[in-house]
Amino acid sequence: MSAWQTLAGAAFAVTASVCGVWLLRSRTAPASGALLAATGVGVFGVIGCGAVGAAHATDVGLRITLGVLLSLAVACYPRVQPGAISLTLLSAVGLAGTVMVLLTPAVAWMPLTIVLVLLLAIWWTWENGDAQTRRALMWSTTAWLGAGLLIALVSFTGDALAGTAVDPGPLVPLLGLTGPIAMVVGAVRGDVVDVRGIVTPLVVNATVVAVFVAVAVGALAVVEADRGSPLPLGVVVLACAGLAFAVRPLQVVLRGVVDEVLFGKRPDPLRAASGLVGEVADSPQAGLDALREAMLLPYAAIETNGRVELDSGTPVTHTRTFALDSADQADTRLIVGLRPGDLRFSADDEQVLRIVTPLFGQTLRARQLAERLRNSVEREITAVEEERRRLRRDLHDGIGPLLSGAAFTADAAANRVQDSPTESVALIAAVRGEVTTALGEIRRIALDLRPPALDQLGLAGALRQRAESTYGADGQRLEVDVQIEVGPLPAAMEVTTYRIAVEALTNAARHSLARQVRIAVTEDGNTLRVKVTDNGASPGPCWEAGTGLASMRERAQLLGGTIHAGPSPTGGRVEATLPLQPPAIRRP
Structure with a gap:
């Protein structure tokens, strides 16, 4: 075991031990944490055996550490699901690891069996787990599969470089560092980033590399077998350069296929933008619903001063914010949730959202003005009705009784004019006083309506x-x-x-x-x-x-x-x- 391999193995052992203890202390994945910590200790033991030259102990220890402890740590993550099927799958993982430890010939084919059983166990946990369990599983599975693909590529490169001064062996434990770290992140902070956004580029790039290597190696092997001798270096370089031109188109096609298979069909940004204009202009709520449906967004909302005014869909953890371009709407924002599998919006999506955001601002401004106008009209109507009520009360309760009293007094004066002229004159004087009072009330009402001094x-x-x-x-x-x-x-x-x-x-x-x-x-x-x-x-x-x-x-x-x-x-x-x-x- 070289010095570089020893250092790389020690780095993996330290990482596995620390991550295992972290999972144990956080109680988010205790079984996996204990097994992962044991894996780290086992790797230290393997390094020690290699240092003293105990080759057999090193080989057996490596099988126990990776075939049993690490495999069970991954199978138990983040927690063991209840039921006979889960226990059966865990037992199968442990049994396969034990067979690989006890039977040396099984080392050639048992790792593949362990991987297949692990995939079945992960799938069963995914199907029966909640959202938090699935999020943690996606972190762990993505990291371990990515590391496995890279390790396979490194192993292939090591076979091709056999006999040279280049030794890719130390890269294998270093690539495995991502697995324990991802297990901690998935269990403790699984929502820090939408890990589904890593799945698409990982699958696409891994597939492109696999196809590129397979085509290149297969084609060169066929040609060399036919010629009976290796091809010149210049021909090999030109052939690889020709294949490189096909990498980008293959990536584009594969990304579309993987996106649609994993997350559904993505919208066409131009078509989405053209269909949103009319909806947004009708009402902000209808516009939010149309925006979410046209762009397949999980969530869209309009927020003012930290308070959600309108929303559509289900809130998500990862969002983007767009400020409405208006001075009187500086604290109003359009919030949209990232689609599953997206770490960010594409340039086309960003352009659509920047086009739509001012439309929301204009619609909200128009609604606010309409609301103010409606309130103003209501206040005006209320004021007019109150003024009418006051006039009616003043006329009915003030001037009305005065004029009625004057009329009755005038009738009494008319009745007494023959019998008692002196009393009749007194009654007529009383009528004059009542009319004078009524005139004063009329002047008061007129003054309340509009001060005469303004006209004069x-x-x-x-x-x-x-x-x-x-x-x-x-x-x-x-x-x-x-x-x-x-x-x-x-x-x-x-x-x-x-x-x-x-x-x-x-x-x-x-x-x-x-x-x-x-x-x-x-x-x-x-x-x-x-x-x-x-x-x-x-x-x-x-x-x-x-x-x-x-x-x-x-x-x-x-x-x-x-x-x-x-x-x-x-x-x-x-x-x-x-x-x-x-x-x-x-x-x-």
């Missing part, structure tokens, strides 16, 4: 008139600066601006020690800003939600605007933002 003085004049009659809590008149820097406004916008400014002015007078108040109404593009600031002390409780603040907020929301109110470093501040129509429509 305009927005700036009406606010200045109101400011002149505003006094603070201490009885001193406030200094109010009114600055209006806007053109003519629609009636509803003008009334809302006036009401918000007056309410903010009233709050400053009642609840703060302000001496100066500034009212500024400015226009910024298609936005109207109403800002009322004062220099008074504004304690926290005065900014709690009350009738005044609620009234201002409702008026702003009715026009699709917002309002912010609260203390500032220099006093109180109320700022409303109201959307304006384009100037060409708004101004006469």
Whole structure:
């Protein structure tokens, strides 16, 4: 045993021992862990026997370690399934290993038997195991089969290089390192990567190599047998170069076949993209369903601020995220799950998803605008109905009784005009008083609908008139600066601006020690800003939600605007933002 073989064997022994102890301590695969640790110890024993020159002990120890201990470790992984069939298959693995240990001639054919029984045991565990068991099995089986194929290739190369200075023997235990490591990963963290994505390239490349080597060796052997002598080196090189041109086409064909056999038919990206446009435009949910079905995705979702808004399919561990290309949707993302067997999306798939993502953004934006419009219309209808209800109540409960009373009093005056003219005159005076009261109520209702000062003085004049009659809590008149820097406004916008400014002015007078108040109404593009600031002390409780603040907020929301109110470093501040129509429509 060479020094390189000793080092490679020691590396395998250390890896097997560490991985076995790891499986034991994690309790994810205790039986396999114990057998794998025993395999590592056995390999150390084989290395020791080889070092002292005990050739027979080395041979027997190698058979026990690999034929019995390692085979049973793989057969028990990740856990033994209950039932007679599982026990029978495990017994068959152990029996085959024991035969190989006891009968030296069986070394030539028993390893193949062990591999076949192991494949049956793995298949039975796969069929009866849960998702976690299958995931672990896929890790272990992929690693061991890949290592076995590479070891077979190395052995073939070693036979071809016999008698040369090149010794591929040390590569065999090094290639076996992947098996124990994969067993630990599969049992402890099987979802770290979708191992099915490794299966396809492994099967494809192994098949291509096997076909390439078989064709090359077979063709050269036939030609050399026919010639009776080896071919010149130049001919061999040209023949291998010609075969190399067939490697890539064979890989493409095999990948398609293996993908379809293992994972189903993959979609055509161009056809998927062309069929998605109409579905996404109709609704985001229909678009998600169509995207998942067209591209055979297990999962698709739209997430906003970490919360899933819409989803389709079953969530998976491995996903890709695409941000919606919109400034007001910076926290909204399209999340799609990777298909089984995919470690990443192909370039065509990525292109389709990048085309579809902005469509989702536009559809979501349109839905949000429609929702805002619907809410605005609902608020407007509600406000109109509330105003009608208030008018009906004021007319029915206020003016109605006054006019009814006046009518009854007038009838009484008419009845008494013959008998008692003096009493009749008194009754007519009472009628006049009741009518005067009714007129006052009518003026009050009209004032609530639209302040007359707006029609008489305009927005700036009406606010200045109101400011002149505003006094603070201490009885001193406030200094109010009114600055209006806007053109003519629609009636509803003008009334809302006036009401918000007056309410903010009233709050400053009642609840703060302000001496100066500034009212500024400015226009910024298609936005109207109403800002009322004062220099008074504004304690926290005065900014709690009350009738005044609620009234201002409702008026702003009715026009699709917002309002912010609260203390500032220099006093109180109320700022409303109201959307304006384009100037060409708004101004006469």
